[in-house]
Amino acid sequence: MHDFQYKNGELCCEDVPVRTIAQRVGTPFYVYSATTLASHFRAFDRAFGGVPHLICFAVKSNPSSALLHLLGKEGSGADIVSGGELFRALRAGIDPKKIVYAGVGKRRDEIEYALKMDILMFNVESGEELQAIDRAAGDMRTRARVALRINPNIDAKTHPYISTGLKQNKFGIAIEQALEYYQMAKGLPHVDVVGIHQHIGSQITEVQPFVDALVKTTAFVKELRAAKINIQYINIGGGLGITYKDETPPLPQELAASVRPILADCGCTIVMEPGRAIVGNAGILVTSVLYHKEAEQKKFLIVDAGMNDLIRPSLYEAYHDIRPVVQQPAAETAVADVVGPICESGDFLAKDREMPMVKQGELLAVMGAGAYGYSMSSNYNSRPRVPEILVRGGEYFVIHERETYNDLVKGEKLPRWLD
Numbered sequence: 001m002h003d004f005q006y007k008n009g010e011l012c013c014e015d016v017p018v019r020t021i022a023q024r025v026g027t028p029f030y031v032y033s034a035t036t037l038a039s040h041f042r043a044f045d046r047a048f049g050g051v052p053h054l055i056c057f058a059v060k061s062n063p064s065s066a067l068l069h070l071l072g073k074e075g076s077g078a079d080i081v082s083g084g085e086l087f088r089a090l091r092a093g094i095d096p097k098k099i100v101y102a103g104v105g106k107r108r109d110e111i112e113y114a115l116k117m118d119i120l121m122f123n124v125e126s127g128e129e130l131q132a133i134d135r136a137a138g139d140m141r142t143r144a145r146v147a148l149r150i151n152p153n154i155d156a157k158t159h160p161y162i163s164t165g166l167k168q169n170k171f172g173i174a175i176e177q178a179l180e181y182y183q184m185a186k187g188l189p190h191v192d193v194v195g196i197h198q199h200i201g202s203q204i205t206e207v208q209p210f211v212d213a214l215v216k217t218t219a220f221v222k223e224l225r226a227a228k229i230n231i232q233y234i235n236i237g238g239g240l241g242i243t244y245k246d247e248t249p250p251l252p253q254e255l256a257a258s259v260r261p262i263l264a265d266c267g268c269t270i271v272m273e274p275g276r277a278i279v280g281n282a283g284i285l286v287t288s289v290l291y292h293k294e295a296e297q298k299k300f301l302i303v304d305a306g307m308n309d310l311i312r313p314s315l316y317e318a319y320h321d322i323r324p325v326v327q328q329p330a331a332e333t334a335v336a337d338v339v340g341p342i343c344e345s346g347d348f349l350a351k352d353r354e355m356p357m358v359k360q361g362e363l364l365a366v367m368g369a370g371a372y373g374y375s376m377s378s379n380y381n382s383r384p385r386v387p388e389i390l391v392r393g394g395e396y397f398v399i400h401e402r403e404t405y406n407d408l409v410k411g412e413k414l415p416r417w418l419d
């Protein structure tokens with residue numbers, strides 16, 4: 001379900017041929033579909049229609065200002081994990097009353113910023129953090145709304161680096177200890193306990209881990225009520241997967257249909273924090289073929305995008321479909337590695353991939369790159385970050401310029417003794 005389709009043999013984003021954009025801005029670049037983005041947000045919003053709910057887009061998946069503006073206009077809140085993300089969300093016009101703040105390492109200045117802006121709640125991940133928030137709120141003569149992030153010890157059956165709800169993960173508070181921490185929170189003078197939070201992992205392609213986790217969490221909410229701790233928000237986190245290859249993840253309405261009965265009599269507002277499921281398939285990375293290279297046992301397709309532009313293949317062994325932007329029915333196919341220009345053996349976009357051997361200068365589209373693509377990109381090898389383009393209908397707009405060489409050295413200074 002996305003708006004990247006071939007029309008007359010050319011890959012288009014909505015009604016704009018990707019090649020047209022490439023001719024204007026050069027390669028590599030990211031391009032997003034506004035229509036896909038909005039329709040994915042609405043799918044979540046509709047899925048929980050009829051019950052009090054709040055969809056908080058996970059800003060870390062793609063913090064682009066234009067995208068946040070678009071989602072904010074659709075009614076989205078924000079799930080943030082840093083002061084920088086809070087700044088971005090507010091700047092995009094997202095109502096602070098729709099902002100929730102997670103992360104194991106919130107600094108004092110970040111906590112103060114969030115308190116000053118009066119965000120909806122902190123999702124607290126440890127006892128010491130709880131105390132730090134209480135102290136900061138006290139010093140500022142205000143009160144902090146908090147939820148505790150519970151680790152329900154559920155295997156989300158995803159890559160170990162993006163699994164977060166297991167005992168050995170650094171996130172959340174073990175469900176067995178959680179009552180103790182809730183009681184501690186209740187006793188703090190500047191904290192209002194309002195919710196419970198969980199986020200068990202990312203790229204989850206089955207409903208069952210969500211169901212298992214929520215059965216545990218809702219049972220625990222009953223325990224909390226018995227202890228006179230009144231939970232008003234149940235935050236079920238993000239993590240719904242997308243199709244990169246042949247996965248068949250549940251649709252938002254299927255996920256909602258499975259979890260709504262579990263949440264039916266809780267009397268709570270349901271909060272969700274989707275990132276990847278909203279923006280992942282709403283964006284692609286476009287790159288040009290620089291060279292072909294044939295080693296004894298391997299073919300390489302060397303392209304102008306590298307792991308600094310899209311690190312997911314290197315970091316998570318993630319699969320991204322790679323397609324020619326202009327269909328090449330006559331091109332012969334071969335098995336090749338698609339690699340970037342970075343001086344690392346781990347710099348690849350695809351390994352042992354059967355694909356058409358497109359010519360030098362031809363464009364390739366790396367599909368499903370909208371989430372954790374640009375947001376994880378870096379300047380490694382002193383490569384300027386690539387531009388981001390937003391398409392709506394037949395129009396495209398550069399929402400983020402390509403960095404220049406001068407941007408690379410911005411803020412760098414020499415000590416006087418080197419002058």
Ligand SMILES: *Cc1c(COP(=O)(O)O)cnc(C)c1O
Pocket residue numbers: 058060061079081102103199201202203237238239240273274275276277371
């Ligand atoms: C990363 C993250 C999300 C979003 O995860 P997706 O897999 O992109 O949906 C939601 N909540 C929290 C707390 C996160 O850290």
